[in-house]
Amino acid sequence: MEYADIIHRCFRCGYCKFTREYQDFNCPTYRKFWFETYSPGGRMWLLRAWLNGEVQSSKRMAEIFYSCVTCGNCVEHCALDFRDNLVDIFVAARGEMVEKGLVLPPVRDYLKNIRIHGNPYKEPQQERARWADGLGIEQYAGQEYLLYIGCVGSYDERGTKIARAVASVLKKTGLSAGILGNKEPCDGNEVRLLGESELFQEMARQNITMFKELGVKKIVTLSPHSYNAFKNEYRELDGNFEVLHYTEALNRLVEEGKVSFSGLNETVTYHDPCYLGRHNDVFDAPRNILRAIPGLALAEMSKIKKNALCCGGGGGNFFTDIIGSGEGAPGRDRIREALETGAKAVATACPQCAKMLEDAAKAEGVEDRIKVMDIAEIVEAAGMRTAAD
Amino acid sequence: MARIYEALAEIVGKEYISDQAEELFIYSRDPGTMDPKKPDYVVLPRTTEEVQAVIHLANREKVPVVPLGGGLALSGLSRPLKAGIVLDMKRMNKILEVNEKSRYVVVEAGVSQGMLQAYLKKNYPHLKHSIPDSPPAATIAGNVLIHGSGHLSQATGFHSEMLNGMEVVLPTGEICKVGSCSATPYWFSRAPLPDLAGLFLGWHGTTGVVTKLAIKLYPNPALKDVMIFLTENPDHMPDILFKVTGTEMVEDLNVSATQLPDYMEGLQLTLIYVTANTSDELAFKERTIRETLRSYIDEKEGGFMVVPTFAKGRFLEAPLREMTKFSDTKKGGGFEYVGAIMPIELFPKAYRKGVEIAAKYDTPYSMAIRIIGRAHCMMFAYAYAFNRADENDRKNAQRALHESNTVALEMGGIPWKAEEPAQQLILKQMNPETIKLMNKIRAVLDPNGIMNPGNWEVR
DSSP states (O other), rough: OOOTTTTGGGOOOOOOBBBEEEEBOOOHHHHHHHHHHGGGHHHHHHHHHHHTSOOOOOHHHHHHHHHHOOOOOHHHHSSGGGGGGHHHHHHHHHHHHHHTOOHHHHHHHHHHEEEHHSSSTTGGGGGGGGGTTOOOOOOSHHHHHHHHHHHHHHHHHHHHHHHHHHHHHHHTTTTEBBBOOGOOOOOOOOHHHHTTTHHHHHHHHHHHHHHHHTOOOEEEESSSHHIIIIIIIGGGGOOOOOEEEEHHHOOOEEEESEEEOOOOOEEEOOOOOOTTTTHHHHHHHHHHHTTTTTTEEOOOOOGGGGOOOOOSGGGGGHHHOOOOOOOOOOHHHHHHHHTTTOSSSEEEEHHHHHHHHHHHHHHOOOOOOOOOHHHHHHHHHEEEETOOO | HHHHHHHHHHHHHHGGGOHHHHHHTTTOOSSSSSOOOSSSSSOOOOHHHHHHHHHHHHHTTOEEEEEESSSOSSOTTOOTTTTTEEEEEEEEEEEEEEEEEEETEEEETTTHHHHHHHHHHHHOTTEEEOOSSSSTTSSSSHHHHOOOOOOHHHHOGGOOOGGEEEEEEEEOOOOOOEEEGGGOOOOSTTSSSGGGGGGGGTTTTSSOOEEEEEEEEOOOOOOEEEEEEEOGGGHHHHOOOOHHHHTTSSSEEEEEESSSGGGGGTTEEEEEEEEEESSHHHHHHHHHHHHTTHHHHHTTTTEEEOOOOOHHHHOOOOOHHHHHHGGGTTEEEEEEEEEEOOOOOGGGHHHHHHHHHHHTSSOOOEEEEEEEETTTTTEEEEEEEETTTHHHHHHHHHHHHHHHHHHHHOOOOOOEOOHHHHHHHHHHSSSHHHHHHHHHHHHHHOOTTBBBSSSSSSO
């Protein structure tokens, strides 16, 4: 297995479980399960034992590895030199499980659906652009940007609402962008994270070829997960596109004074999506947009940016839900943290986070106390104005 | 077995018990060199009452119980030597009370050093507790119970001396309070009552399960600095430590001596931590300390190192992340140390023995010394990094540690948080009447012998 030569170097000191200032455990699975096995260090030691034959393959072993949300908190806070490889090591372990046929049914189903249907929802490809009905969004035909929506934005009930908001906002700004519509493929980010690296590479190469043939140079994404795949993983496969998350594109226009807002009298807190924040260092763009809205008060949670707690949907868990629900579910913890700020809305910039947090608010019974909104939805509610207005 | 599992699941909830191979593997070992010992069950209690119910069950079923805090003692103390139930206490993680004026905090036994540190920083920035250099996942309770030490130990002694009181589930299941909390609503002190805390301190979990405890807090001055005094002759160290502590101006005092990197070989670095509320106060203290060591400077026997500002951060960090990085010395993920408690006049001998033992086991020497209570004694650590992937290297470090324990005892020191084999070394030279007393106490407290059996037992 890749990285097999370094997994023994974990001392299991536990820095990886915390935030930088140690105020709380911040590894979502450790917080949920409380067994050391579900901590990054526990996984490292178990992985070595598994590869050495000291523990055997089991359903629990698969649960321990597939419950990891790949949020990168461990990478951020590990005290040792191999920290950058931690998530990669856990993904490589999943790869071993895929190869040996040891994955759990939800993981198997996800990968099967991608292979057969091209999306995890088992929806027909010709329905992929239904989210855009009536919006008048242009098809991509050489515009400056390809607006990439992704599977969640295309098919998920909550995701499609966010996709509509993002596309509408960008359209109104006059950004030169087009979508692929029913031709849009899955980006493969979760396929890679679930351990199917060969399938991911196959998908990525096809997508890169398609994008190049269409003359795509710049991509703006709805989802941080797509953003991560295009920006970091496609590059290694010769897919060198300029990639922006939509909040970065919008923030540029805010900074240039090309868009402004009527205002919104609301106290809002912001949840950092892991694949936008910790994995890609985009912390300021979404916050700058919120701060530019007159009347909006940004109330930060105690754990933000590199110390933000994951919603629980990363690493494929949005689809597989191996980490599971219950009072200790990361999304519910995060909603409780959001409530502590006194905010009436929690903003995020990821359709997966939005759905996870919205479900968590319902499970906590607080959906009437706090709304979950994408930045684009807040921007719409705040009455975005452009030069044309 | 199924009956015990079901009963434990009934007590803590089925999510918080495991008899699965994965948990039994992880909970059979710690990051040190000791051989693994497998538990039968791992249980994560949430309340004192759940701990009590587990203890009652263990008595009925005659199953051993081993309490676990952060699991970072490194000497294998939380390995279940005779199997049974490992009680991982980390779900009991509430900070219950801070008494600001009397400067103490009451916490549950699973509260980590890191969480208390962050909590005080946010809510009571003028107060702090003594932070050990173990990683932040180490628990307050675990460190107090092993007689740990930390950043305020030079000024105030072992962490066990900072204990004000505790709640303990006795081996027979009674919930008992010790200290002022046994008679009043306050947790201010162990005095003036009979000091029953000694029944639980240093016993490695063989006399009960501590579920709550109160520790002292201390003022947190606004400024902190480190001065580093360099010497090349260990014979000077007792006098240097005596003089520096004599100034009454030092918060923390450590000595570091390592063979790597090469240019550090043969040096002793005395790290002198000074705190103050104003820059004038800090300057005065540092000037006084410099003057105290003037003779060594004049005779060219020592000098203060110029520590660039960029380098100070890693010395001033609490806890020191550098300590964890030592585990990566051999790119092997392992280290353990013998931290022998001994009088400071033994420094030169202890130092030379450390160099000798390391050479014998073909490993670079690395020694770290923390001064306890104004040089009333010191914790002299012989640290050995090892490669976890190399069984021979792990065994080599284990042998080096055992020899270090032996030598520490021969010199007149006592191994701290001693591994089970080192406990045997200590017991071998302990006063027989003391051993009898220990056995009597255990027989009374724990008639069924369920609490962490195999520790502090005369073979």
